[in-house]
Amino acid sequence: MKKITIAIDGYSSCGKSTLAKDLAITLQYAHIDSGAMYRAVTLFMIDHDINVEDVDLVVENLSRVKVEFKFVGGANCTFLNDRNVESEIRKLRVSEKVSQIAVIAEVRHAMVALQRQMGQTKGIIMDGRDIGTVVFPNAELKLFLTADEKVRVERRFQELREKGHTITREEVKANLIQRDYIDTNRAESPLRQAEDAILFNNTHITRKEQLAMISALAKERIKSLAIADE
Numbered sequence: 001m002k003k004i005t006i007a008i009d010g011y012s013s014c015g016k017s018t019l020a021k022d023l024a025i026t027l028q029y030a031h032i033d034s035g036a037m038y039r040a041v042t043l044f045m046i047d048h049d050i051n052v053e054d055v056d057l058v059v060e061n062l063s064r065v066k067v068e069f070k071f072v073g074g075a076n077c078t079f080l081n082d083r084n085v086e087s088e089i090r091k092l093r094v095s096e097k098v099s100q101i102a103v104i105a106e107v108r109h110a111m112v113a114l115q116r117q118m119g120q121t122k123g124i125i126m127d128g129r130d131i132g133t134v135v136f137p138n139a140e141l142k143l144f145l146t147a148d149e150k151v152r153v154e155r156r157f158q159e160l161r162e163k164g165h166t167i168t169r170e171e172v173k174a175n176l177i178q179r180d181y182i183d184t185n186r187a188e189s190p191l192r193q194a195e196d197a198i199l200f201n202n203t204h205i206t207r208k209e210q211l212a213m214i215s216a217l218a219k220e221r222i223k224s225l226a227i228a229d230e
């Protein structure tokens with residue numbers, strides 16, 4: 001079966017990673033959470049008392065950061081310099097700084113290079129902010145996810161609470177608004193819908209319905225591209 005690249009972009013907490021994970025299982029594809037990479041860089045800077053606003057210092061320290069993904073107990077986990085940081089990078093202290101790290105051009109160039117390397121073989125689903133526009137502009141299927149702010153706040157709040165994080169709805173909301181603002185307004189590869197991306201608003205759609213709709217779409221795309229290749 002022909003394998004393709006699927007790019008999923010969109011605002012904070014609109015279920016990009018959830019969809020990407022579900023879709024990866026259905027299609028037997030690999031999933032890469034590009035946001036986790038920016039979060040890992042951010043965690044490194046915080047742990048080393050590096051001010052994320054000091055661009056020169058961040059850039060100087062970038063070569064000390066090694067980000068990888070490894071399977072642990074069936075789950076894809078983010079590793080920072082050989083340490084499993086999957087849980088740590090989801091904490092508010094990282095979420096509060098990550099968008100400031102993600103505006104830095106040198107950080108983006110390093111992450112994009114790594115993402116392209118990871119996506120060299122087709123059969124990949126990558127989610128983030130600039131996947132369809134910058135990382136894989138030739139992806140065969142591009143989705144741009146969105147959902148109403150209230151629903152996004154609630155989903156992320158419940159997700160973090162279930163994982164045992166101590167956080168309030170207000171904190172989740174403030175962080176979401178702040179990140180969306182910075183991500184949309186930055187000079188280097190801002191968050192925007194690629195011209196050829198399909199807009200998908202999942203405010204009133206369940207996880208199961210979303211997977212059914214998008215996997216049908218992906219399978220159709222794979223089939224039509226395979227026919228075109230013949």
Ligand code: CDP
Binds near residue numbers: 011039098127130
């Ligand atoms: O919390 P959520 O899952 O919505 O975000 P994330 O995918 O973990 O990404 C965290 C942050 O990393 C974003 O708010 C962006 O600032 C940055 N990011 C980016 O700039 N480009 C990407 N391709 C992915 C994430």
